[in-house]
Amino acid sequence: MPFGCLALRDGRSYSNMSDVTDKYEIGQVLRAKEFCELCLAKDRQTDKVFVCKKFLKKDGRKVRKAAKNEIMILKMVNHPNILQLIDTFETRKEYFIIQELATGGDVFDWILDQGNYTERDASNVVRQVLEAVAYLHSLNIVHRNLKLENLMYYTENNHNKVVLRDFYLSKFENGSITEPCGTPEYLAPEVVARHRYGRPVDCWAVGVIMFILLSGNPPFYDETEEENTDLHNRIIFCRIVAGEFEFDTPYWDDISPAAKELVCRLMEVDQMLRITAQDALWHEWISGNGASEKNLKDGVCAQFEKNFAKAKWRKAIRVTTFMQRLRNTEAQVDSSAEGQVGVEADREGEPQGSKGENQGKGESEEEVTSSVSLEVTVENST
Numbered sequence: 001m002p003f004g005c006l007a008l009r010d011g012r013s014y015s016n017m018s019d020v021t022d023k024y025e026i027g028q029v030l031r032a033k034e035f036c037e038l039c040l041a042k043d044r045q046t047d048k049v050f051v052c053k054k055f056l057k058k059d060g061r062k063v064r065k066a067a068k069n070e071i072m073i074l075k076m077v078n079h080p081n082i083l084q085l086i087d088t089f090e091t092r093k094e095y096f097i098i099q100e101l102a103t104g105g106d107v108f109d110w111i112l113d114q115g116n117y118t119e120r121d122a123s124n125v126v127r128q129v130l131e132a133v134a135y136l137h138s139l140n141i142v143h144r145n146l147k148l149e150n151l152m153y154y155t156e157n158n159h160n161k162v163v164l165r166d167f168y169l170s171k172f173e174n175g176s177i178t179e180p181c182g183t184p185e186y187l188a189p190e191v192v193a194r195h196r197y198g199r200p201v202d203c204w205a206v207g208v209i210m211f212i213l214l215s216g217n218p219p220f221y222d223e224t225e226e227e228n229t230d231l232h233n234r235i236i237f238c239r240i241v242a243g244e245f246e247f248d249t250p251y252w253d254d255i256s257p258a259a260k261e262l263v264c265r266l267m268e269v270d271q272m273l274r275i276t277a278q279d280a281l282w283h284e285w286i287s288g289n290g291a292s293e294k295n296l297k298d299g300v301c302a303q304f305e306k307n308f309a310k311a312k313w314r315k316a317i318r319v320t321t322f323m324q325r326l327r328n329t330e331a332q333v334d335s336s337a338e339g340q341v342g343v344e345a346d347r348e349g350e351p352q353g354s355k356g357e358n359q360g361k362g363e364s365e366e367e368v369t370s371s372v373s374l375e376v377t378v379e380n381s382t
Contacts, residue, residue, distance in 0.1 A: 015089045020096055023087070026052060035059075035066040035168055041098055050086050051102075055095040066168035067095035073141060073167045074099070081132035083163050102163050104153025108308070111213075112301055119259055119291040122213040125151065127286045128162040129206055134277035136170075137199045142177065145169040146205035147186045148212055173198045184233075185218055189241045189269050200271040203280065207266025211245070214255050214296070216303025219245035219267065243269035251299060258283070258290025 020026065027040040041052035055067035074085035074097070087098035104110070107125055111117055129151065136143055145166060154161040169181050176196030180187070188204035190197040211219040222235040239245070245267065247260055262285045265275040275283075284290035 014092050017091055020089050020091070024050075024052070024098065035063050036097075040101070049101055050098050051083075051100070053095075053097040053099070055097075057093055057095070064095075067097070069170065070166075070168040071095070071097060073170045076139060077136065077141070077167075079132055079135045080161070081128045081163050082135075083165050099165075100163075102152040102154050102165070103156050104159060104161075105156065106149065107151040107153065107162060107213075108148055108304070110153060110159055112304060114297060116295050117297040117300060118293050118295060119214065119256060119285075120293055122210065122259075122296075123285055123291040124160070125162055125213060126206065126210050127281065129164070129209065130277045130281050130286065132164050133202050133206060134281060137202070137277055140173045140199075141170055142173050142199050143167065143170050143202050143205075145182050145186075146202055146209065147183050148209050151209070184236070185220070187237075187240060188271065189243060190271050192237050192240050197271065199276075200274045203266050203274050203277055204271075206277070206280070207263055210259075210266065211263055214259055214263075214300070215248075215251040216300040217248070217251055217307060241269075243267065251303060254292070254294050254296065254299075256285070256290055256292045258285040258288075259292075262286070 023044060024041040025044055027042070029037045029039050031038050036053040036055045039052050039054065041050045042048070043050070053067075053070075055063050057064050071085075071088050075088075078084065083100045083102060085097070085099055087096075089096040111121075114121075129146070133143065133146070143164070146164070150164060150166050152163055152165060153159045154163050171177060171179075176198055178194075178196055180191045180194060180197075182191060182201070182205070186205040186208045188197065188201040191201055208219055211217070220236050220239045222232050222239070247255070252260070262275075262280065262283050265283075266280065268274040281287060
């Protein structure tokens with residue numbers, strides 16, 4: 001048994017907290033998420049700084065499962081566009097995941113800061129995401145939570161390298177997957193409709209990311225009802241299932257035909273016909289000259305600020321409130337409908353005190369929609 005480990009009756013060995021602190025200087029919590037706390041960790045020997053995720057076992061079965069799942073996936077992957085695993089520890093009370101630190105900031109923020117932003121810039125981002133996704137899919141891994149908020153630039157001085165983060169919802173595709181999960185706005189139709197699904201859901205999410213990068217708008221929206229009402233959200237889900245999105249004028253007027261064609265192939269409702277990540281890499285908008293050099297900065301950024309600054313997506317709805325509204329309304333409309341939603345909402349930047357408050361509510365919410373039945377592990381980001 002390694003020095004510093006504790007052997008329990010079940011035969012498992014656990015690290016002491018001193019094993020962590022002797023090797024790393026753990027900083028203060030930067031932000032609290034639904035499953036974990038994020039902080040910086042400095043290697044005491046090399047002075048290199050990493051990011052540390054701390055999962056508290058007392059926060060429940062879903063948290064423990066998320067930690068073990070992310071550790072398992074990260075131990076298997078090695079790709080330049082995925083934040084690499086550095087170290088892991090399991091004590092009796094916590095899981096610690098030490099990873100590379102990305103310092104370049106969110107892709108979203110980088111676009112807002114640019115003086116010039118073109119399709120070629122968006123193509124460079126999408127290409128790197130597709131390369132990472134194609135690699136994961138070659139290992140039969142489905143990420144299941146791809147979204148713009150999970151994309152970061154690796155370093156502040158070099159905005160050519162994009163990296164993916166957060167793999168705690170990732171899953172091996174050993175046959176079709178039936179457990180729906182992800183972030184609502186990025187869910188593929190087969191997930192919303194509770195069909196069997198697999199790797200194509202990631203390609204759909206890349207299509208949503210590409211749609212936003214090119215227009216600043218979400219592909220599925222409803223302006224006829226008050227935001228976050230039960231009817232508003234049902235309409236969004238139904239439009240996802242139907243694949244009802246449009247290239248609205250004037251936002252798409254200057255976008256190249258090649259870009260629109262790739263969006264349509266990524267957001268093909270039929271998952272069997274949807275383009276794969278590897279095939280998308282060969283598309284002319286990615287590997288050829290299909291991406292326009294026209295400056296999209298003003299139009300895209302104006303829509304970013306309109307759609308994201310008011311907490312529509314980036315600050316997102318309170319998931320428990322949203323699901324409660326759906327449940328109450330649908331209970332009146334159709335008491336015979338059945339569905340269940342397990343809500344795992346990512347609340348980055350919230351005070352630590354609120355972390356555990358809503359978690360218990362998120363583990364067993366039962367919801368239904370009139371035409372879309374869901375059982376979703378949902379993550380919303382702030």
